[in-house]
Amino acid sequence: MFSSFFSIIILCGAIVQDVYSWGVIGHSVVAHLAQSQLTDEASHWVKSLVPWYLSGNLTAVAIWADDILYPDTNSFGYPNWQWSRPLHYINTPAWACNYDSSRDCINGVCIEGALKNYSKRAIDANLDDVQHQEALMFLVHYVADIHQPLHVGFQEDNGGNRVRGYFMNETYPTNLHSLWDSGLLNIRLSRDFGSNITSYYEYVHTLMISQTPTTSDDDFNQWIRESSKVVCQQVYLDETNMTMNASVNFTLGDIYYERNIGIIEQRLAQGSRRLSVLFNRLAANRPMVPSRCEKLCSNMIKLIVLMCITLKSFLS
Protein backbone atom coordinates (compact mmCIF):
# COMPACT_ATOMS: atom_id res chain seq x y z
CA MET A 1 0.00 0.00 0.00
CA PHE A 2 2.77 2.40 0.94
CA SER A 3 4.55 1.48 -2.27
CA SER A 4 1.56 2.30 -4.48
CA PHE A 5 0.92 5.54 -2.66
CA PHE A 6 4.52 6.63 -3.01
CA SER A 7 4.61 5.80 -6.69
CA ILE A 8 1.57 7.96 -7.36
CA ILE A 9 3.42 10.88 -5.85
CA ILE A 10 6.64 10.37 -7.76
CA LEU A 11 4.86 9.55 -11.00
CA CYS A 12 2.37 12.39 -11.18
CA GLY A 13 4.51 14.10 -13.80
CA ALA A 14 4.53 11.13 -16.17
CA ILE A 15 0.95 11.76 -17.29
CA VAL A 16 1.87 14.93 -19.17
CA GLN A 17 3.35 14.34 -22.62
CA ASP A 18 6.59 16.15 -23.32
CA VAL A 19 9.00 16.81 -26.14
CA TYR A 20 12.39 16.34 -24.48
CA SER A 21 15.13 13.74 -25.03
CA TRP A 22 15.07 10.63 -27.28
CA GLY A 23 11.58 11.92 -27.08
CA VAL A 24 8.33 10.12 -26.79
CA ILE A 25 8.85 8.16 -30.00
CA GLY A 26 12.32 6.79 -29.26
CA HIS A 27 11.58 5.91 -25.66
CA SER A 28 8.22 4.36 -26.50
CA VAL A 29 9.74 2.16 -29.20
CA VAL A 30 12.46 0.83 -26.90
CA ALA A 31 10.14 0.16 -23.96
CA HIS A 32 7.37 -1.36 -26.07
CA LEU A 33 9.62 -3.67 -28.10
CA ALA A 34 11.66 -4.71 -25.08
CA GLN A 35 8.51 -5.66 -23.20
CA SER A 36 7.45 -7.86 -26.09
CA GLN A 37 10.72 -9.86 -25.82
CA LEU A 38 10.62 -10.69 -22.11
CA THR A 39 10.62 -14.20 -20.69
CA ASP A 40 7.55 -15.09 -18.64
CA GLU A 41 9.60 -14.65 -15.50
CA ALA A 42 10.84 -11.19 -16.50
CA SER A 43 7.44 -10.16 -17.74
CA HIS A 44 5.92 -11.02 -14.39
CA TRP A 45 8.69 -9.20 -12.54
CA VAL A 46 8.38 -6.04 -14.67
CA LYS A 47 4.61 -5.99 -14.28
CA SER A 48 4.94 -6.30 -10.52
CA LEU A 49 7.12 -3.16 -10.42
CA VAL A 50 5.24 -0.90 -12.84
CA PRO A 51 2.84 1.21 -10.76
CA TRP A 52 -0.39 -0.76 -10.40
CA TYR A 53 -2.68 1.79 -12.08
CA LEU A 54 -0.73 1.45 -15.36
CA SER A 55 -1.67 -2.24 -15.72
CA GLY A 56 1.88 -3.39 -16.36
CA ASN A 57 2.45 -0.96 -19.24
CA LEU A 58 6.23 -0.37 -19.32
CA THR A 59 5.92 2.20 -22.14
CA ALA A 60 3.98 4.47 -19.81
CA VAL A 61 7.02 4.90 -17.54
CA ALA A 62 9.64 5.20 -20.30
CA ILE A 63 10.01 8.98 -20.02
CA TRP A 64 9.44 9.19 -16.28
CA ALA A 65 13.18 9.86 -15.77
CA ASP A 66 12.88 13.00 -17.92
CA ASP A 67 9.52 14.11 -16.61
CA ILE A 68 10.69 14.27 -13.00
CA LEU A 69 13.33 16.87 -13.96
CA TYR A 70 11.15 19.69 -15.26
CA PRO A 71 8.74 22.10 -13.60
CA ASP A 72 6.13 21.73 -16.36
CA THR A 73 5.91 17.96 -15.88
CA ASN A 74 6.71 17.77 -12.17
CA SER A 75 5.77 21.18 -10.74
CA PHE A 76 6.52 20.60 -7.09
CA GLY A 77 8.91 17.68 -7.07
CA TYR A 78 11.42 18.64 -9.73
CA PRO A 79 14.05 20.24 -7.42
CA ASN A 80 14.33 16.90 -5.61
CA TRP A 81 15.45 15.09 -8.75
CA GLN A 82 18.11 17.43 -10.14
CA TRP A 83 20.84 15.10 -8.85
CA SER A 84 19.76 12.59 -11.51
CA ARG A 85 20.26 15.02 -14.41
CA PRO A 86 23.86 13.95 -15.24
CA LEU A 87 22.81 10.30 -15.23
CA HIS A 88 21.29 10.61 -18.72
CA TYR A 89 24.57 10.96 -20.62
CA ILE A 90 28.34 10.91 -20.85
CA ASN A 91 30.37 13.90 -21.98
CA THR A 92 33.84 13.37 -23.40
CA PRO A 93 36.37 15.99 -24.51
CA ALA A 94 35.61 17.13 -28.07
CA TRP A 95 36.79 14.62 -30.65
CA ALA A 96 38.23 12.28 -28.06
CA CYS A 97 36.12 9.61 -29.75
CA ASN A 98 36.55 7.19 -26.88
CA TYR A 99 35.27 6.70 -23.36
CA ASP A 100 37.48 6.76 -20.30
CA SER A 101 35.48 6.18 -17.15
CA SER A 102 38.13 7.75 -14.89
CA ARG A 103 37.94 10.92 -17.01
CA ASP A 104 34.30 10.96 -18.12
CA CYS A 105 32.43 9.30 -15.27
CA ILE A 106 33.85 10.63 -12.02
CA ASN A 107 32.42 8.85 -8.95
CA GLY A 108 30.08 6.90 -11.22
CA VAL A 109 28.01 10.00 -11.97
CA CYS A 110 27.14 9.34 -15.62
CA ILE A 111 24.91 7.04 -17.61
CA GLU A 112 27.27 4.06 -17.31
CA GLY A 113 27.41 4.48 -13.54
CA ALA A 114 23.63 4.73 -13.46
CA LEU A 115 23.18 1.54 -15.51
CA LYS A 116 25.46 -0.35 -13.13
CA ASN A 117 23.91 1.14 -10.02
CA TYR A 118 20.30 0.52 -11.00
CA SER A 119 21.00 -2.96 -12.41
CA LYS A 120 22.22 -3.88 -8.92
CA ARG A 121 19.51 -2.02 -7.08
CA ALA A 122 16.66 -3.44 -9.16
CA ILE A 123 17.23 -6.87 -7.64
CA ASP A 124 18.93 -6.00 -4.36
CA ALA A 125 17.16 -7.98 -1.65
CA ASN A 126 18.02 -5.34 0.94
CA LEU A 127 15.99 -2.68 -0.86
CA ASP A 128 12.23 -2.35 -0.81
CA ASP A 129 9.75 -2.38 -3.69
CA VAL A 130 9.70 1.40 -4.05
CA GLN A 131 13.45 1.35 -4.62
CA HIS A 132 13.17 -1.59 -7.02
CA GLN A 133 10.54 0.35 -8.91
CA GLU A 134 12.71 3.47 -9.11
CA ALA A 135 15.58 1.33 -10.44
CA LEU A 136 13.38 -0.25 -13.09
CA MET A 137 12.04 3.09 -14.27
CA PHE A 138 15.55 4.53 -14.53
CA LEU A 139 16.81 1.48 -16.44
CA VAL A 140 14.05 1.50 -19.04
CA HIS A 141 14.99 5.09 -19.79
CA TYR A 142 18.80 4.99 -19.61
CA VAL A 143 19.21 1.90 -21.79
CA ALA A 144 17.38 3.83 -24.51
CA ASP A 145 19.28 7.09 -23.90
CA ILE A 146 22.69 5.48 -24.16
CA HIS A 147 21.80 4.29 -27.67
CA GLN A 148 21.15 7.87 -28.81
CA PRO A 149 24.65 8.65 -30.08
CA LEU A 150 24.68 12.23 -28.75
CA HIS A 151 24.15 10.96 -25.22
CA VAL A 152 27.85 10.13 -25.53
CA GLY A 153 28.75 13.58 -26.87
CA PHE A 154 31.21 16.40 -26.46
CA GLN A 155 31.46 18.40 -23.26
CA GLU A 156 32.16 21.71 -25.04
CA ASP A 157 28.86 21.83 -26.90
CA ASN A 158 26.70 19.96 -24.34
CA GLY A 159 26.24 16.86 -26.45
CA GLY A 160 25.23 18.86 -29.54
CA ASN A 161 22.79 21.11 -27.69
CA ARG A 162 24.83 24.21 -28.51
CA VAL A 163 25.27 23.37 -32.21
CA ARG A 164 22.28 25.22 -33.63
CA GLY A 165 20.77 25.72 -37.04
CA TYR A 166 17.87 25.04 -39.34
CA PHE A 167 16.33 21.75 -40.42
CA MET A 168 14.23 21.14 -43.52
CA ASN A 169 12.14 24.20 -44.25
CA GLU A 170 11.43 25.01 -40.66
CA THR A 171 11.78 28.69 -39.85
CA TYR A 172 12.60 28.23 -36.17
CA PRO A 173 16.11 27.14 -35.16
CA THR A 174 16.80 23.71 -33.70
CA ASN A 175 19.99 22.00 -32.50
CA LEU A 176 21.89 18.86 -33.29
CA HIS A 177 20.94 17.07 -30.07
CA SER A 178 17.28 17.70 -30.62
CA LEU A 179 17.47 16.51 -34.23
CA TRP A 180 18.85 13.16 -33.05
CA ASP A 181 16.42 12.90 -30.14
CA SER A 182 13.30 13.53 -32.16
CA GLY A 183 13.63 15.80 -35.24
CA LEU A 184 14.70 13.06 -37.65
CA LEU A 185 12.30 10.51 -36.16
CA ASN A 186 9.34 12.89 -36.38
CA ILE A 187 9.92 13.23 -40.14
CA ARG A 188 10.23 9.46 -40.52
CA LEU A 189 6.95 8.81 -38.74
CA SER A 190 4.94 11.40 -40.57
CA ARG A 191 6.40 10.64 -44.00
CA ASP A 192 6.35 6.87 -44.00
CA PHE A 193 4.03 5.68 -41.22
CA GLY A 194 1.15 8.13 -41.26
CA SER A 195 2.23 9.15 -37.74
CA ASN A 196 1.00 5.76 -36.56
CA ILE A 197 3.30 4.62 -33.74
CA THR A 198 1.86 1.08 -33.75
CA SER A 199 2.80 0.66 -37.34
CA TYR A 200 6.27 2.01 -36.56
CA TYR A 201 6.66 -0.50 -33.70
CA GLU A 202 6.04 -3.25 -36.23
CA TYR A 203 8.73 -1.88 -38.52
CA VAL A 204 11.43 -1.53 -35.82
CA HIS A 205 10.44 -4.98 -34.56
CA THR A 206 11.44 -6.46 -37.93
CA LEU A 207 14.80 -4.66 -37.65
CA MET A 208 15.27 -5.92 -34.12
CA ILE A 209 14.67 -9.58 -34.87
CA SER A 210 16.98 -9.44 -37.87
CA GLN A 211 19.91 -8.26 -35.73
CA THR A 212 22.26 -10.98 -34.55
CA PRO A 213 22.46 -11.22 -30.77
CA THR A 214 26.05 -10.79 -29.57
CA THR A 215 27.93 -10.99 -26.32
CA SER A 216 28.04 -7.18 -26.28
CA ASP A 217 24.33 -7.23 -25.54
CA ASP A 218 25.42 -7.26 -21.91
CA ASP A 219 28.31 -4.84 -22.14
CA PHE A 220 27.48 -1.22 -21.26
CA ASN A 221 30.97 -0.13 -22.31
CA GLN A 222 30.47 -1.50 -25.79
CA TRP A 223 27.17 0.41 -26.17
CA ILE A 224 29.02 3.59 -25.21
CA ARG A 225 31.84 2.99 -27.68
CA GLU A 226 29.31 2.42 -30.46
CA SER A 227 27.55 5.72 -29.75
CA SER A 228 30.84 7.57 -29.55
CA LYS A 229 31.86 6.14 -32.92
CA VAL A 230 28.66 7.32 -34.61
CA VAL A 231 29.18 10.78 -33.13
CA CYS A 232 32.71 11.08 -34.52
CA GLN A 233 32.01 9.49 -37.89
CA GLN A 234 28.54 10.73 -38.79
CA VAL A 235 26.70 13.10 -36.53
CA TYR A 236 28.88 16.19 -37.01
CA LEU A 237 29.20 15.96 -40.81
CA ASP A 238 26.96 18.41 -42.62
CA GLU A 239 25.59 17.89 -46.13
CA THR A 240 28.84 19.00 -47.74
CA ASN A 241 30.88 16.85 -45.37
CA MET A 242 32.13 19.84 -43.40
CA THR A 243 32.31 19.50 -39.63
CA MET A 244 29.59 21.37 -37.77
CA ASN A 245 30.30 23.33 -34.60
CA ALA A 246 28.72 25.77 -32.19
CA SER A 247 30.03 28.91 -33.90
CA VAL A 248 28.18 28.47 -37.19
CA ASN A 249 24.48 27.81 -37.81
CA PHE A 250 23.86 24.67 -39.85
CA THR A 251 21.33 24.17 -42.62
CA LEU A 252 20.33 20.54 -42.91
CA GLY A 253 17.63 18.76 -44.87
CA ASP A 254 16.95 15.63 -46.84
CA ILE A 255 20.55 14.67 -47.48
CA TYR A 256 21.32 14.68 -43.75
CA TYR A 257 18.06 12.91 -42.98
CA GLU A 258 18.60 10.15 -45.55
CA ARG A 259 22.16 9.63 -44.41
CA ASN A 260 21.33 9.23 -40.73
CA ILE A 261 17.82 7.90 -40.24
CA GLY A 262 19.03 4.31 -40.82
CA ILE A 263 21.57 4.44 -37.99
CA ILE A 264 18.98 5.95 -35.66
CA GLU A 265 16.67 3.02 -36.34
CA GLN A 266 19.49 0.51 -35.85
CA ARG A 267 20.17 2.11 -32.47
CA LEU A 268 16.51 1.90 -31.50
CA ALA A 269 16.41 -1.78 -32.46
CA GLN A 270 19.61 -2.52 -30.53
CA GLY A 271 18.43 -0.62 -27.49
CA SER A 272 15.14 -2.53 -27.52
CA ARG A 273 16.80 -5.92 -27.74
CA ARG A 274 19.39 -5.10 -25.12
CA LEU A 275 16.82 -3.78 -22.65
CA SER A 276 14.96 -7.08 -22.90
CA VAL A 277 18.23 -9.02 -22.47
CA LEU A 278 19.00 -6.97 -19.36
CA PHE A 279 15.56 -7.42 -17.81
CA ASN A 280 15.56 -11.14 -18.61
CA ARG A 281 18.93 -11.52 -16.92
CA LEU A 282 17.95 -9.48 -13.87
CA ALA A 283 14.72 -11.40 -13.42
CA ALA A 284 16.58 -14.71 -13.66
CA ASN A 285 19.24 -13.62 -11.14
CA ARG A 286 16.81 -12.14 -8.70
CA PRO A 287 17.26 -13.61 -5.24
CA MET A 288 14.10 -15.29 -4.07
CA VAL A 289 13.24 -13.22 -1.06
CA PRO A 290 10.07 -13.58 0.93
CA SER A 291 7.62 -10.77 0.33
CA ARG A 292 7.37 -8.10 2.99
CA CYS A 293 4.27 -9.70 4.46
CA GLU A 294 5.94 -13.06 4.68
CA LYS A 295 8.90 -11.46 6.40
CA LEU A 296 6.60 -9.58 8.74
CA CYS A 297 4.57 -12.68 9.54
CA SER A 298 7.63 -14.76 10.26
CA ASN A 299 8.96 -12.01 12.53
CA MET A 300 5.61 -11.89 14.33
CA ILE A 301 5.69 -15.63 14.84
CA LYS A 302 9.22 -15.39 16.22
CA LEU A 303 8.07 -12.65 18.56
CA ILE A 304 5.07 -14.67 19.76
CA VAL A 305 7.24 -17.74 20.37
CA LEU A 306 9.70 -15.62 22.30
CA MET A 307 6.90 -14.12 24.38
CA CYS A 308 5.49 -17.56 25.13
CA ILE A 309 8.89 -18.80 26.24
CA THR A 310 9.43 -15.75 28.42
CA LEU A 311 5.94 -15.97 29.86
CA LYS A 312 6.31 -19.68 30.55
CA SER A 313 9.60 -19.24 32.40
CA PHE A 314 8.08 -16.35 34.33
CA LEU A 315 5.07 -18.39 35.37
CA SER A 316 6.99 -21.49 36.32
Ligand SMILES: *[C@@H]1O[C@H](CO)[C@@H](O)[C@H](O)[C@H]1NC(C)=O
Ligand atom coordinates in the same frame (compact mmCIF):
# COMPACT_ATOMS: atom_id res chain seq x y z
C1 LIG B 1 0.79 2.22 -22.63
O1 LIG B 1 1.25 3.52 -22.37
C2 LIG B 1 1.45 4.30 -23.53
C3 LIG B 1 2.10 5.61 -23.10
O2 LIG B 1 1.38 6.23 -22.08
C4 LIG B 1 0.12 4.51 -24.23
O3 LIG B 1 0.30 5.30 -25.40
C5 LIG B 1 -0.43 3.15 -24.62
O4 LIG B 1 -1.70 3.29 -25.20
C6 LIG B 1 -0.53 2.25 -23.39
N1 LIG B 1 -0.88 0.91 -23.80
C7 LIG B 1 -1.89 0.25 -23.27
C8 LIG B 1 -2.12 -1.11 -23.78
O5 LIG B 1 -2.59 0.76 -22.42
Ligand SMILES: *[C@@H]1O[C@H](CO)[C@@H](O)[C@H](O)[C@H]1NC(C)=O
Ligand atom coordinates in the same frame (compact mmCIF):
# COMPACT_ATOMS: atom_id res chain seq x y z
C1 LIG C 1 22.64 4.79 -6.86
O1 LIG C 1 21.24 5.04 -6.75
C2 LIG C 1 20.86 5.64 -5.51
C3 LIG C 1 19.32 5.71 -5.46
O2 LIG C 1 18.80 6.45 -6.53
C4 LIG C 1 21.51 6.99 -5.40
O3 LIG C 1 21.15 7.59 -4.19
C5 LIG C 1 23.01 6.83 -5.49
O4 LIG C 1 23.61 8.10 -5.48
C6 LIG C 1 23.40 6.09 -6.74
N1 LIG C 1 24.83 5.84 -6.76
C7 LIG C 1 25.58 6.13 -7.81
C8 LIG C 1 27.05 5.82 -7.70
O5 LIG C 1 25.11 6.62 -8.83
Ligand SMILES: *[C@@H]1O[C@H](CO)[C@@H](O)[C@H](O)[C@H]1NC(C)=O
Ligand atom coordinates in the same frame (compact mmCIF):
# COMPACT_ATOMS: atom_id res chain seq x y z
C1 LIG D 1 11.30 22.92 -48.81
O1 LIG D 1 10.85 23.98 -49.63
C2 LIG D 1 11.14 23.79 -51.01
C3 LIG D 1 10.74 25.07 -51.75
O2 LIG D 1 9.52 25.56 -51.28
C4 LIG D 1 10.40 22.57 -51.51
O3 LIG D 1 10.70 22.33 -52.87
C5 LIG D 1 10.84 21.37 -50.68
O4 LIG D 1 10.12 20.22 -51.05
C6 LIG D 1 10.65 21.62 -49.21
N1 LIG D 1 11.24 20.51 -48.45
C7 LIG D 1 10.62 19.89 -47.47
C8 LIG D 1 11.35 18.80 -46.82
O5 LIG D 1 9.51 20.19 -47.11
Ligand SMILES: *[C@@H]1O[C@H](CO)[C@@H](O)[C@H](O)[C@H]1NC(C)=O
Ligand atom coordinates in the same frame (compact mmCIF):
# COMPACT_ATOMS: atom_id res chain seq x y z
C1 LIG E 1 -1.96 1.90 -37.09
O1 LIG E 1 -1.23 0.77 -37.51
C2 LIG E 1 -1.71 -0.46 -36.99
C3 LIG E 1 -0.73 -1.55 -37.35
O2 LIG E 1 -0.28 -1.44 -38.67
C4 LIG E 1 -3.12 -0.70 -37.53
O3 LIG E 1 -3.60 -1.92 -37.02
C5 LIG E 1 -4.00 0.46 -37.09
O4 LIG E 1 -5.27 0.32 -37.65
C6 LIG E 1 -3.40 1.78 -37.51
N1 LIG E 1 -4.17 2.87 -36.90
C7 LIG E 1 -4.68 3.85 -37.60
C8 LIG E 1 -5.41 4.90 -36.84
O5 LIG E 1 -4.58 3.90 -38.82
Ligand SMILES: *[C@@H]1O[C@H](CO)[C@@H](O)[C@H](O)[C@H]1NC(C)=O
Ligand atom coordinates in the same frame (compact mmCIF):
# COMPACT_ATOMS: atom_id res chain seq x y z
C1 LIG F 1 30.31 13.05 -48.28
O1 LIG F 1 30.85 11.80 -47.91
C2 LIG F 1 30.07 10.69 -48.28
C3 LIG F 1 30.68 9.43 -47.70
O2 LIG F 1 32.05 9.44 -47.82
C4 LIG F 1 29.97 10.64 -49.81
O3 LIG F 1 29.16 9.56 -50.20
C5 LIG F 1 29.35 11.94 -50.30
O4 LIG F 1 29.31 11.97 -51.71
C6 LIG F 1 30.12 13.14 -49.79
N1 LIG F 1 29.37 14.34 -50.12
C7 LIG F 1 29.94 15.43 -50.63
C8 LIG F 1 29.04 16.58 -50.92
O5 LIG F 1 31.11 15.47 -50.85
Ligand SMILES: *[C@@H]1O[C@H](CO)[C@@H](O)[C@H](O)[C@H]1NC(C)=O
Ligand atom coordinates in the same frame (compact mmCIF):
# COMPACT_ATOMS: atom_id res chain seq x y z
C1 LIG G 1 33.40 25.89 -37.28
O1 LIG G 1 33.00 25.46 -38.57
C2 LIG G 1 33.27 26.44 -39.59
C3 LIG G 1 32.66 25.91 -40.89
O2 LIG G 1 33.03 24.59 -41.13
C4 LIG G 1 34.76 26.65 -39.70
O3 LIG G 1 35.03 27.63 -40.67
C5 LIG G 1 35.28 27.13 -38.34
O4 LIG G 1 36.69 27.23 -38.37
C6 LIG G 1 34.89 26.17 -37.23
N1 LIG G 1 35.19 26.74 -35.95
C7 LIG G 1 35.78 26.05 -35.00
C8 LIG G 1 36.02 26.77 -33.71
O5 LIG G 1 36.14 24.89 -35.16
Ligand SMILES: *[C@@H]1O[C@H](CO)[C@@H](O)[C@H](O)[C@H]1NC(C)=O
Ligand atom coordinates in the same frame (compact mmCIF):
# COMPACT_ATOMS: atom_id res chain seq x y z
C1 LIG H 1 22.30 31.64 -35.79
O1 LIG H 1 20.91 31.76 -35.74
C2 LIG H 1 20.45 32.50 -34.62
C3 LIG H 1 18.94 32.38 -34.54
O2 LIG H 1 18.36 32.63 -35.74
C4 LIG H 1 20.95 33.92 -34.76
O3 LIG H 1 20.49 34.71 -33.67
C5 LIG H 1 22.47 33.92 -34.79
O4 LIG H 1 22.96 35.23 -35.02
C6 LIG H 1 22.97 32.99 -35.85
N1 LIG H 1 24.40 32.82 -35.68
C7 LIG H 1 25.26 32.85 -36.68
C8 LIG H 1 26.70 32.66 -36.33
O5 LIG H 1 24.92 33.04 -37.84
Ligand SMILES: [Zn+2]
Ligand atom coordinates in the same frame (compact mmCIF):
# COMPACT_ATOMS: atom_id res chain seq x y z
ZN1 LIG I 1 16.96 11.02 -20.90
